[in-house]
Amino acid sequence: MGSYSKLKAGITSTVFAIGCAGVTLLVLKYKLRHRNAAEALSYLNNKIVTTEEACNEVIYELRRQIKLHKAVGFDCEWVTTQGRRQPVALVQLSSFDGYCGLFRLSHxxxxxxxxxxxxEDENIYKVGVAPLDDAKYLLNDYGVALKSTLDLRHIVELFGYAPGxxxxxxxxxxxxxxxxxxxxxxxxxxAQELTEAQVKYAAADAHVAIKIFVNMINERNWSLWSWLRGSNNNNIWRDLNEVYWKYADVSFKTKQKAKLRSELMHKEREGKEIKENLLSKRYPHATRSKPLYHNCFLQAPDGELLCTCDTKKAEWYVEKELADIVVKDPLTVRLRFEPAGRSVGDVGRYYQLTKENKCVVCGSNNSYIxxxxxxxxxxxxxxxxxxxxSSHDVVLLCVECHQRSNMRDQSVREQLAAQCEAPLSVHGEGKYKEDPEFKKVRSAARALLYQSRKHVLPETRRNELENVILQHFPEHDNITEDLLKEAAEMQVVFENIDYESHGHKVVEYFLKHDGLLQLEEMWRVHFLHSMKPKYMPELWSVKHNEERLKVRLKEGRLSEEDAKILGLSKSL
Known part of the structure; x- marks a missing residue:
């Protein structure tokens, strides 16, 4: 082939390559272009639910479709009227395949x-952004104790992406x-009927959450290496709970605060200056970095070990001349008087054991509650x-585990509320409650008193606020500064005369029926079942108090009447 022919062939192949590359880029650009939700999610199969029969059918199909992933996309919608949130009107649940149930709770x-x-199934993750907030609303509005919420941002951040x-x-x-x-x-x-725009909006919010979740985990785990090793995609989802359980029912914001606090403590350990007052103002009484267990030793006069205690308690005995220091490290003090009782069996040995300063669930020892x-x-x-x-029932949890535990406690509260006819307070109506009308008047007065000085209130808005105040104070014909000051400081929180303590009614019920030991053991069993702690103190027991009180009964330090009330006689 001549030089000209070679040059021509070379140019032709180059042009062809460039053309192919251009086509590839165009295809790639087309594939990577952003699409609106209506176009991208046209495959969704949306089921609007307004009857119990329809609900049962949709739930059955949802459970069938999520057998592999054990997760659903989750979201809620509600109406806000005059700044006040109304009960949740719509719950959206979506499978990865696009089957989406829209449950109209308002209907x-x-x-x-x-x-x-x-x-309430703890084995199925409810994936979304800030799902814990929606869980609180469902609990408050309908008494549904949502379990295993999973904020998508935990997973996004875990895989190294920016949350949002x-x-x-x-x-x-x-x-x-x-x-x-x-x-x-x-x-x-x-509304009586949802518009097409509402249906698409609601379904999209639930579906994209589960789609991102599944795609991200598949992309992270389904690598070429795992394929060569013969791994099965099902294995990824079978082991999912072991990896992501610690993020269930944990607020993403709470996690961020804990992370910030940990960083501040790390800087403090390195000797860097930290503004302690700023930290305490942000998170008052939230977590502790100082150890709960000092593991000092308290001895009887004859040297028998009674229990471990903190430094403050040991020093108090010495300062009051009730004990003497026997050993300085670890601090050991010996009482000068005979204690009321001595350690007996495993019940007594529990208090003699040293305790570790770490989360009893996951073992974290950075900070705890x-x-x-x-x-x-x-x-x-x-x-x-x-x-x-009662120290037996005080354990240490990290921030995430503490929040998860509190969320899961709600199911027991609901059970006790029904069993003992002790309703939980609804919509924030506890021992004290706000009067919405008084609050409206106070807000109007404060707006007029403070904002009007900056000339930010339009005339129409000022007239509306003045009418609110004058309607509440009919004896006044016009607005004065003294009237505004009085209204701005008026009381809006009052004692709820209809309030009945849920806790008190539950305790009264068990005193009359099963005995308080049963109530106590119920909570301990629940903690073990719901949190599955791996680092509980040695000899910690569900029946600890029962065994302790049996010893007191045998020693004559507990009356038969008290034993009966506590429910001890039933277990003897």
């Missing part, structure tokens, strides 16, 4: 048992642009004899 007389069971809102994540990871216009977002979700296994709202009504040695 159902009550939550169907099939839906409630799925929402659902729209940001959908655009970044699916190249889908969600419709977040206020006209749909703030529309009437309690005291967890009352038997919640204080019940224990505070216990007789004094059961409050003794």
């Amino acid at each position: 159902l007389k009550e939550i169907p048992s099939s839906l409630k069971e799925l929402l 809102g659902l729209a940001f994540l959908a655009k970044s990871h699916l190249r889908i642009i969600l419709d977040k216009s206020w006209r749909v977002r703030c529309s009437n979700w309690e 005291r967890k009352n296994v038997v919640p204080r709202e019940y224990r505070k009504y216990f007789p004094e004899i059961m409050k003794d040695h």
Whole structure:
């Protein structure tokens, strides 16, 4: 071939290569372009549920479709009227394959048992952005104790991506642009019929969450190496719970705070200056970095070990001349008087053992919170004899485990509320409650008193606020500064005369029926079952108090009448 022919062939092949590359780039550009949700999610199979029968059918199909992933996309919608949130009107649940149930709670007389069971099933993750907030609303509005919520941002951050809102994540990871216009977002979700725009909006929010979740985990785990080793995609999802369980029912914001706190403590250990007062203001009483267990030793006069205790307690005995220091490290003090009782059996040995300063669930030892296994709202009504040695029911949890445990406690509260006819407070109506009318008047007065000085209130708005105040004070003909000051400082929180303490009613019920030991053991069993702690103190026992009180009964330090009330006689 001549030089000209070679040059011609070379140019032809180059042009062809460039052309192919251009086509490839065009195809790639087309594939990577962003699409709106209506176009990208046209395959969704949306089922609107307004009856119990329809609910049962949709839940059955959802459970069938999520057998592999054990997770659903989750979201809620509600109406806000005059700044006040109304009960949740719509719950959206979606499978990865696009089967989406839209459950119109505002049109159902009550939550169907099939839906409630799925929402409270701890073996199925409810994936979304800030799902824990929606869980609180469902609990407050309908008494549904949602379990295993999973904030998608935990997983996104874990895999090294930037967390953000659902729209940001959908655009970044699916190249889908969600419709977040206020006209749909703030529309009437309690309407007789949902519009097509509302249905697509609601279904998209639930579906993109589960789609991002599944895609991300598959991409991370389904590598060429795992294929060569013969790994099965099912194995990824079978072991999912072991990896992501620690993120269940944990607020993403709480996790960020804990991370910040850990960083600050690390800097402090390195000797860097830290503004302690700023940290304490942000997170008052949230976590502790100082050890709970000092593991000092307290001895009887004859040298027998009674128990471990903290430094402060040991030093108090010495300062009051009730004990002498025997050993300085570890600090050991010996009492000068005979104690009321001595350690007997495993019950007594529990208090002699040293305890570790770490989360009893996951073993984290950076920072921790005291967890009352038997919640204080019940224990505070216990007789004094059961409050003794209550340290047995105080364990340490890290921030994430503490929050998860508190969420899972709610199912027991619901059970006790039904069993003992002790309703939980609803919509924030506890011992004290706000008067909405008084609050409206106070807000109007403060707006007029403070904002009007900056000339930011339009005339029409000022007239509206003045009318609110004058309607509340009919004896006044016009607005004065003194009237505004009076209204701005008016009381808006009052004692709720209809309030009945849930905890008190539950304790009263068990005193009359099963005995308080049964209530105590119920909470301990629940903690073990719901949290599956791996680092519980040695000899920690569900029946600890029962065994302790049996010893007291045999020693004559507990009356038969008290034993009967506590439910001890039934177990003898």
